[in-house]
Amino acid sequence: AQTVTQSQPEMSVQEAETVTLSCTYDTSENNYYLFWYKQPPSRQMILVIRQEAYKQQNATENRFSVNFQKAAKSFSLKISDSQLGDTAMYFCAFMKQRGGATNKLIFGTGTLLAVQP
Amino acid sequence: KAGVTQTPRYLIKTRGQQVTLSCSPISGHRSVSWYQQTPGQGLQFLFEYFSETQRNKGNFPGRFSGRQFSNSRSEMNVSTLELGDSALYLCASSAGQGPGTEAFFGQGTRLTVV
Numbered sequence: 686a687q688t689v690t691q692s693q694p695e696m697s698v699q700e701a702e703t704v705t706l707s708c709t710y711d712t713s714e715n716n717y718y719l720f721w722y723k724q725p726p727s728r729q730m731i732l733v734i735r736q737e738a739y740k741q742q743n744a745t746e747n748r749f750s751v752n753f754q755k756a757a758k759s760f761s762l763k764i765s766d767s768q769l770g771d772t773a774m775y776f777c778a779f780m781k782q783r784g785g786a787t788n789k790l791i792f793g794t795g796t797l798l799a800v801q802p
Numbered sequence: 803k804a805g806v807t808q809t810p811r812y813l814i815k816t817r818g819q820q821v822t823l824s825c826s827p828i829s830g831h832r833s834v835s836w837y838q839q840t841p842g843q844g845l846q847f848l849f850e851y852f853s854e855t856q857r858n859k860g861n862f863p864g865r866f867s868g869r870q871f872s873n874s875r876s877e878m879n880v881s882t883l884e885l886g887d888s889a890l891y892l893c894a895s896s897a898g899q900g901p902g903t904e905a906f907f908g909q910g911t912r913l914t915v916v
Contacts, residue, residue: 722907728890730907776845787858788833788896788905792845 687712689779691793698767699801705752706762706796708777714738716782719753720790721762725773733775736760738782767800774798804829806895806908814914820881823911827874827895834876835905836868839890848891851876880913888915 688711698704710719721733736744736753743751748768752761764771777793807826815821827834836848847860851870868878874895880887890912894905 727909729909730892732904788835788850788903789847789858790905794844
């Protein structure tokens with residue numbers, strides 16, 4: 686069974702600073718996808734960034750980038766130039782790649798990020 | 803393009819009752835998944851439907867059921883409600899049949915069982 690672990694329940698960062706959120710996972714699969722989702726107080730989950738396990742290049746999306754270490758099963762999220770609107774719960778998630786069988790996401794417990802003015 | 807719509811947004815039910823939650827996916831999306839979110843257990847996968855067929859199911863008791871209609875709208879039903887069923891229920895829709903496609907979430911239905 687796959688598990689996703691986020692060891693930082695809460696983090697705080699000053700506006701314009703950089704912060705890194707940690708995520709580790711456990712799987713015996715070789716092909717899979719990893720995601721970071723953001724859940725602001727409005728409750729709606731929003732995809733931040735996605736990484737395919739077969740790609741060695743780390744994904745980036747504007748101010749958001751990941752450090753994907755497949756051998757270490759680590760998938761951290763770096764937020765640069767933090768903005769007040771980045772305040773939210775961040776979830777790391779895992780999805781198997783199994784030829785169309787499922788879109789099931791396995792989530793970590795989340796990290797509550799507070800951006801301070 | 804309209805997003806994922808979940809109704810109702812809030813619901814209060816009494817123990818022993820049953821409840822039906824609705825999810826309208828993004829137009830053209832054929833995959834709908836349901837998740838339960840609680841402070842204690844976090845986000846847990848309930849089930850996934852694709853083209854009216856359930857193709858995956860999480861570890862929940864049989865009181866939790868769902869279905870998907872030909873227009874891809876989905877409903878989930880919880881019978882004989884228990885206090886522990888109080889949670890935020892999230893629905894997500896995806897366009898592709900294959901894994902890895904982005905899941906778009908609705909705002910959820912907050913269910914309170916008293």
